Amino acid sequence: MSFPSHRPRRLRQSPAVRRLARETHLVPSQLVLPMFVREGVTEAVPIGSMPGVVQHSLDSLRRAAVDAAAAGVGGVMLFGVPAVRDAIGSGADDPDGILNVATAALRAEVGDALVVQTDLCLDEFTDHGHCGVLRADGAVDNDATLERYAAMALAQAQAGSHLLGLSGMMDGQVAHVRAALEAEGFVDTLVLAYAAKYAGAFYGPFREAVDSQLQGDRRTYQLDPANAREGVREAVEDVAEGADIVMVKPAMPYLDVLADVRRAVDVPVWAYQVSGEYAMIEAAAAHGWIDRRGAVTESLLGIRRAGADAILTYWAVEAAHWLRDAL
Ligand code: PBG
Numbered sequence: 001m002s003f004p005s006h007r008p009r010r011l012r013q014s015p016a017v018r019r020l021a022r023e024t025h026l027v028p029s030q031l032v033l034p035m036f037v038r039e040g041v042t043e044a045v046p047i048g049s050m051p052g053v054v055q056h057s058l059d060s061l062r063r064a065a066v067d068a069a070a071a072g073v074g075g076v077m078l079f080g081v082p083a084v085r086d087a088i089g090s091g092a093d094d095p096d097g098i099l100n101v102a103t104a105a106l107r108a109e110v111g112d113a114l115v116v117q118t119d120l121c122l123d124e125f126t127d128h129g130h131c132g133v134l135r136a137d138g139a140v141d142n143d144a145t146l147e148r149y150a151a152m153a154l155a156q157a158q159a160g161s162h163l164l165g166l167s168g169m170m171d172g173q174v175a176h177v178r179a180a181l182e183a184e185g186f187v188d189t190l191v192l193a194y195a196a197k198y199a200g201a202f203y204g205p206f207r208e209a210v211d212s213q214l215q216g217d218r219r220t221y222q223l224d225p226a227n228a229r230e231g232v233r234e235a236v237e238d239v240a241e242g243a244d245i246v247m248v249k250p251a252m253p254y255l256d257v258l259a260d261v262r263r264a265v266d267v268p269v270w271a272y273q274v275s276g277e278y279a280m281i282e283a284a285a286a287h288g289w290i291d292r293r294g295a296v297t298e299s300l301l302g303i304r305r306a307g308a309d310a311i312l313t314y315w316a317v318e319a320a321h322w323l324r325d326a327l
Helices: 008-012 015-021 058-071 098-110 142-159 173-183 201-209 229-241 252-264 275-286 292-306 316-325
Strands: 031-038 054-056 075-081 115-120 163-166 190-197 245-249 269-272 310-312
Touching (some): 031 054, 031 098, 098 115, 098 142, 142 163, 173 229, 190 229, 190 252, 201 275, 245 252
Parallel strands (some): 190 245, 245 269
């Protein structure tokens, strides 16, 4: 009769041993809350496909950011929902545009208690919904878009953004924005490159959140969901161009890419748990088909385990409270 000499269950025998043997930890400062601010509203507007998430008014945004800071989250990522759009996304670099106004208001409210971050992309501001400006034939014009991004970067830095989230997936966007910032003396502004951003179905609820005007898809600039090596290459190139942080997005369907990027670069790697990932768990939980808190916590832990140093998640504040309660 043989007894197993290896008894891996020893490490699982009690909460105290399990806690000591735990490989991956999740703390509030690793969570970043994405927030939407809508021009012209006086109260927060619920987003149907993202229960619990709202389009903020300037006032409700300020209050929510104070709550986020009190919960200990690492930062907030702002998205603007303008009242008027045009072909070149003029509202994006207008100092009076909603995103820039909200950024300045948040900095005035929370100062440096949080890392105040801004989405740097044209899709919320264009009347065609693409992330860049269009050529006469309707294709997205990469190099003309870079000029728009540079103007946007300066407007956001001027408004007080600590960190610019470059989510447009144009070639050369990191180098171009970095050069524009340096030329104007914004040497401390952080650049987060959405390096490996995949074109797919998981952004669906976000399109409602920002009232997206997009017809068609983003497959000429965002990555093909079938390609992992290409995502790693994008991340390596973005680091060479001057990115301080690189990101993989969405998170759960791309954990392999996240792990590969983690091994390929030595800067912080973040992941974005996107609107569709949020909506799936919320919907299942609302039906009583899944344990909400357990599923949210497990999803965040899985993303950390795969290699994310920080996570953008719509559950940031609630998860931060759970984590503190658990201490
Ligand atoms: C583009 C942008 C998108 C998201 C973040 N930045 C939408 C897109 O690429 O279509 C999606 C975020 C989410 O789904 O939660 N500015």
